[in-house]
Structure formats: C-alpha cells, structure tokens
Amino acid sequence: MNTKFRLLPDSASNFAGDVDKLTLFLTVVSVIITLVVCGLIAFFAIKYRRRHVDDMPPREEPGRWTEILWSAVLFVLLMVMFFWGAEIYMRMKRPAPNATEINVTAKRWMWKIQHPSGQREINELHIPVGQPVKLTMISEDVIHSFSVPAFRIKQDVIPGSYSTQWFTPTKVGEYHLFCQEYCGTLHSDMIGRVVVMEEKDYQAWLAGVSVNVTPVEEGAKLFATYGCLTCHGQNAPSLAGLFGRQQKLDDGSTVLADEEYLRESIINPAAKVVAGYGRLMPSFRAQLSDEQVSALVSYIKTLGAAKSDEPGQANSAAPATQPVNGVPPNSVPNLPPAAQPPGVWPQPSGEN
Numbered sequence: 001m002n003t004k005f006r007l008l009p010d011s012a013s014n015f016a017g018d019v020d021k022l023t024l025f026l027t028v029v030s031v032i033i034t035l036v037v038c039g040l041i042a043f044f045a046i047k048y049r050r051r052h053v054d055d056m057p058p059r060e061e062p063g064r065w066t067e068i069l070w071s072a073v074l075f076v077l078l079m080v081m082f083f084w085g086a087e088i089y090m091r092m093k094r095p096a097p098n099a100t101e102i103n104v105t106a107k108r109w110m111w112k113i114q115h116p117s118g119q120r121e122i123n124e125l126h127i128p129v130g131q132p133v134k135l136t137m138i139s140e141d142v143i144h145s146f147s148v149p150a151f152r153i154k155q156d157v158i159p160g161s162y163s164t165q166w167f168t169p170t171k172v173g174e175y176h177l178f179c180q181e182y183c184g185t186l187h188s189d190m191i192g193r194v195v196v197m198e199e200k201d202y203q204a205w206l207a208g209v210s211v212n213v214t215p216v217e218e219g220a221k222l223f224a225t226y227g228c229l230t231c232h233g234q235n236a237p238s239l240a241g242l243f244g245r246q247q248k249l250d251d252g253s254t255v256l257a258d259e260e261y262l263r264e265s266i267i268n269p270a271a272k273v274v275a276g277y278g279r280l281m282p283s284f285r286a287q288l289s290d291e292q293v294s295a296l297v298s299y300i301k302t303l304g305a306a307k308s309d310e311p312g313q314a315n316s317a318a319p320a321t322q323p324v325n326g327v328p329p330n331s332v333p334n335l336p337p338a339a340q341p342p343g344v345w346p347q348p349s350g351e352n
C-alpha cells in the first residue's frame, strides 16, 4: 500500500471494474437527486414564503403528466440499477468452470486455507495471477465475512453451510483480507493478506510448502475409515459421478448435487433422502470436523471425475461422466470395470 491518498482500493480482480462503474453510477444518481430535492426545498421555501399573516395560497394539484413523468423517470432509473446490479451479481455467483478450488475454514479469529494440492496456510492466501479461484467456505463457530476490497468481493461465511465466492485476480501484488462481520473481541484482528503471484512464483511457493496430505487423499482416508463403501453402491446410493448431477429425492423433488448437498448429506442425512432409499444413514456430525467434511466432499467430487483422468479406455468408455460447468452428465454412473479408477471405486454389479 502506498501512502498517497486514493479514493478507491486497488482494482485487482475481474469484478473490480464492473463493481466500480455501478457504484459510481449509484453515487452520481444519488447525488443528483439529493441536490435537486434539497435545491427545490430551499428554492420553494423562499419563493413561496408567507409574506402576510393572512397569506393563504390556493390548493394546487400537480398535473397528471407531471406525475406520470416523474414516476416513469424514477422507474426507469431504478430498473437500470436493478438489472445492472443483478447482472453483476449473477456473474459473481457462477464460478468459472476451470477455477482452482480452495477450501476456507473460518473460526474465531483466523482464516484457515487449504489448497487443492494440500498446502495449508493461515491468514494468507497465495494465488497465481490470471487464474480463476473458487473459495468454498465454512465457519466453525459464528458468522464471519471474507472480504478483499481490492477484488471487490465480500461473502458471509456461516456455520453449518458452505458459501462460495469466486474471482480472477488480475494484478500481481499483496492485498488486504478482512473479516467484515463482527464476530467477537478479536474481530478486528481477523485479518490477513492475499498474495497474487506470477504463475512461476506461485509454483515455486507451492513447492516450498510441505504437504502432509491433499484434501482428496484425506477424504479418501476418511471414506475408508468410516466405512462409507460398506453401504454406498450397495443398499445406499452410489456416489460415483454424483457431483454436479441432479439427484431425485423421495419427496419427488430434485436437487443439484453440489458441495452443500454433499455436506448436508453427511451431517444431516435425513434432510434430503434419495428417491428409492430409506432413512438409514447415520449422521456424522459428531465424528467429523468441518475440515474433515470438506476433505470428504473434495474426495466425493473426484468419484466419477477421476475416470476421465485415466488414459485411453476411460474417455471412450465414459464420455459424459465429468460434469461440465455444473451441467449434469447424462450418463448413469454405473460404468464398466475398465473405466473405474484402480482400487478406488469397486462398483457392485446390478442396481441403482
């Protein structure tokens, strides 16, 4: 941060320019309307002031066209604000399909961050410039808010449910990370920095941080430890290719199998029961920390997706298993044995 006075923070993400233009528009419109209203109040107060004690002006109704005109002008202005804002909001809610997925766990009073390749950091986020990033965030205690003014992003991070935020950093540098929701005594200390680096510097940074285990590996281990496979794929629904698919539920509705659905199904399995199956699964709320659940979710997301990573036979056997940009694959996840990742997902023959 340099010392010269600036009206706005750095403009360092793909959203910054758009958010600034909208903010400028809202500010200019508000200032103009305020000036016109205040100016007219002052002008009329003087022009129509009472000059004698028995001054009684005649009552005048505004003309119909005056009313129509100012209603229409304000209506159009407000609609412009609405659609402009909604368009940016919707873009901010749809992560780029190739985004790097980073897990964020907030707790009083720190940000715990884990990269897909396993590197962990606290109150710091290192990312490469020009590469979209998707944050999947959860809180272990109260509501926090992940805010990076230079990126023009701010997203509440709440206990018991994932919130996501994506952006593409566009400028190398260091930027403030704030918690922007009062979360207790040390709320104002719950700060950090986002370091945006050139790709090669980022790779060097990744290589310099020791990794015990990646989220997917940890998830796979938990998956085995808790014996998930004893049921799933047999008398419980198969998880292969589940992520990104529309899942039919027993109440007739469907739900998109996203991160939040997977999380909820581990913590509170009775909330959404897959059509054709009973309420058999126990809750793992007591056994698993939020970070462990995130690791499990990361692992489950790879089931099915892993197939297209296999050379040769996999792609031809299962062309549509990998969800593309949230679009559910149109094939069923029961695949021939050749298309399965080795040792990870033995698929029982038969139903589902």
Ligand code: CUA
Binding pocket: 108, 109, 143, 144, 145, 179, 180, 181, 182, 183, 184, 187, 188, 190
């Ligand atoms: Cu966390 Cu304020």
